[in-house]
Amino acid sequence: xxxxxxxxxxxxxxxxxxxxxxxxxxxxxxxxxxxxxxxxxxxxxxxxxxxxxxxxxxxxxxxxxxxxxxxxxxxxxxxxxxxxxxxxxxxxxxxxxxxxxxxxxxxxxxxxxxxxxxxxxxxxxxxxxxxxxxxxxxxxxxxxxxxxxxxxxxxxxxxxxxxxxxxxxxx
Numbered sequence: 001x002x003x004x005x006x007x008x009x010x011x012x013x014x015x016x017x018x019x020x021x022x023x024x025x026x027x028x029x030x031x032x033x034x035x036x037x038x039x040x041x042x043x044x045x046x047x048x049x050x051x052x053x054x055x056x057x058x059x060x061x062x063x064x065x066x067x068x069x070x071x072x073x074x075x076x077x078x079x080x081x082x083x084x085x086x087x088x089x090x091x092x093x094x095x096x097x098x099x100x101x102x103x104x105x106x107x108x109x110x111x112x113x114x115x116x117x118x119x120x121x122x123x124x125x126x127x128x129x130x131x132x133x134x135x136x137x138x139x140x141x142x143x144x145x146x147x148x149x150x151x152x153x154x155x156x157x158x159x160x161x162x163x164x165x166x167x168x169x170x171x
Contacts, residue, residue, distance in 0.1 A: 003104050004076040006068050007032070007168065008097070010084050010144065011111030012133040014121035016152030016160070017081045020111060023161035024079060030165060033071050036081035040064045058090035065100045072104040084108075085139040094141040107147035107168050111160075117153050 009017040021034055040060040041049070048056045061082070068078045084094050098106075113121075118133035148167040150160040 001073075001075045004072040004074070004078060005168070006072050006078045006080065006101060006104055006106045007164065008080040008082065008084075008106065008108045009111050010082065010108055010140075010146075011113070012083060012115075012118055012136040012140070013128050014118040014125065014133055015111045015113040016157060017111045019152070019157035020150070020160045020164070021079050021081050023157035024164070026158075027161065027165065030077065030169060032077045032079040034079045034081060035064050035068050035071075037061065037064070037083065038081070040067075054087050054089040058087070061090060061093075062096065062100070065097055069101055069104055072101075083136055084141040084144060085136065086141045087139060094144060108144060109164055110144070110146040110149040111152060112149055113152045 009020060011017050018036070018038075021032075021036070024030070024032055025034070037057075040063065041057055043060055044056045064080065064082070068080055071078045084097065086093050090096070115134050115137060119130055122128040122130050122132055148164060150163050152160060155163065
């Protein structure tokens with residue numbers, strides 16, 4: 001059986017990852033299952049996250065990658081809506097992702113948005129704190145090999161989805 005394609009949308013909060021996921025799922029030409037940091041974080045429960053946020057989040061992030069691998073092994077395309085951060089609890093995060101998915105087709109997409117725009121989006125959303133994007137940016141893994149970059153300050157989610165599909169699925 002051919003393995004499904006895994007596309008990791010990597011970017012800080014409010015960069016536009018989830019909007020791109022929604023745009024990709026609206027398409028008729030390709031279907032993806034979605035795994036997301038936010039969805040897996042909800043599996044932990046607030047009590048434990050308040051006790052040791054990064055310990056528990058790090059565990060579910062690794063489980064999320066194994067879940068993406070399982071779907072891919074079953075021939076299903078997968079979107080990962082996440083962020084590659086290098087915190088002590090999960091180091092070396094980027095290398096762990098590559099190791100877990102080494103036998104699966106993986107493309108990492110940089111979802112870029114200038115931090116000042118992310119800051120305003122955080123304020124407008126109201127469910128993030130103002131400097132959350134900057135703080136995540138400071139923790140992001142370095143030297144990530146991206147297959148494609150999309151800039152959500154220049155393109156709509158649907159246009160970003162088109163760029164991703166055209167770059168990664170040229171047929």
